[in-house]
Amino acid sequence: MFDEWNNVAEAWNKNMKDGDWFQRNIIYPEILRLLVNTDKKKIIDVGCGNGHLSRFLTIHGAQMLGVDNSQQMLKCCKAYNSDIKYEQLDITDDTFPYEDCFDVAIFNNSMQDMEKYTNGLSNAYRILKKNGHLLIVVKHPCFHGRSDECGWRVTTEDGDTFTTGHGLTELEKNKSNYTADFFLINDYLNKSEHTREWYGLKTTSYARTLQDYINTVIQAGFTIKSISEPSPIPEGQAENPSLYELLTRIPNFIFIYSEKKQ
Numbered sequence: 001m002f003d004e005w006n007n008v009a010e011a012w013n014k015n016m017k018d019g020d021w022f023q024r025n026i027i028y029p030e031i032l033r034l035l036v037n038t039d040k041k042k043i044i045d046v047g048c049g050n051g052h053l054s055r056f057l058t059i060h061g062a063q064m065l066g067v068d069n070s071q072q073m074l075k076c077c078k079a080y081n082s083d084i085k086y087e088q089l090d091i092t093d094d095t096f097p098y099e100d101c102f103d104v105a106i107f108n109n110s111m112q113d114m115e116k117y118t119n120g121l122s123n124a125y126r127i128l129k130k131n132g133h134l135l136i137v138v139k140h141p142c143f144h145g146r147s148d149e150c151g152w153r154v155t156t157e158d159g160d161t162f163t164t165g166h167g168l169t170e171l172e173k174n175k176s177n178y179t180a181d182f183f184l185i186n187d188y189l190n191k192s193e194h195t196r197e198w199y200g201l202k203t204t205s206y207a208r209t210l211q212d213y214i215n216t217v218i219q220a221g222f223t224i225k226s227i228s229e230p231s232p233i234p235e236g237q238a239e240n241p242s243l244y245e246l247l248t249r250i251p252n253f254i255f256i257y258s259e260k261k262q
């Protein structure tokens, strides 16, 4: 599976840079709202990709460690020339290093790509300090098209219609006007492995339900503090009005914020 991320790394980095529309208008503001104060906090960015979140939180005073199992993704991180520490590690590995040392662990859109996500959660519990926080951001499982026939039913300015399938990357790039009346879901309980396509390259993801995520976080020992389904901030409207309109109706992401109580 990690070969897939190595293959996609360059294109991913070119698109993501220092945070795409989703990160800047939905994910970063919600992370800052939940964490309240990141100054001098030791934060691990699990499945850090090209490191955009680590760079963002460093600006907000955090001491970041970015980990990713893809060597090529880490190469992209290091090309940004920051002082941030990055390590090539698999969070689901039984020998994952570190113990009781982070204030916060963030899985930003990486958990859905881990087959052994329960191992990842046990390791997250182990590496956090007492009263440390776990923040999981995933595509909202209830509004996640698991096949090409699912997702937003979009009508373009020219009257063409299509469904968005697994992701909204294409809509982010498409700045023209479009509308969407429905979000189609037909197989929420189908938990199979599926393929996502990024810029013509494929990666594997694991469809899970809301109860899978919530119960697994609880079983790993965490106490859930909040669940949030944020809309984009108003600043996102000018850059991409059509996408903004859709995502003020149905959330694209869910945030599960929890604490290691002991």
Ligand SMILES: C[S@@+](CC[C@H](N)C(=O)[O-])C[C@H]1O[C@@H](n2cnc3c(N)ncnc32)[C@H](O)[C@@H]1O
Binding pocket: 002, 005, 016, 046, 047, 048, 049, 050, 052, 067, 068, 069, 070, 073, 089, 090, 091, 092, 108, 109, 110, 113, 114
């Ligand atoms: C969808 S990308 C998200 C990257 C980044 N967090 C972002 O928001 O742009 C998923 C990332 O998780 C990494 N990943 C997947 N499974 C992993 C694992 N078991 N341990 C560490 N990283 C993993 C992949 O290599 C990839 O970079």
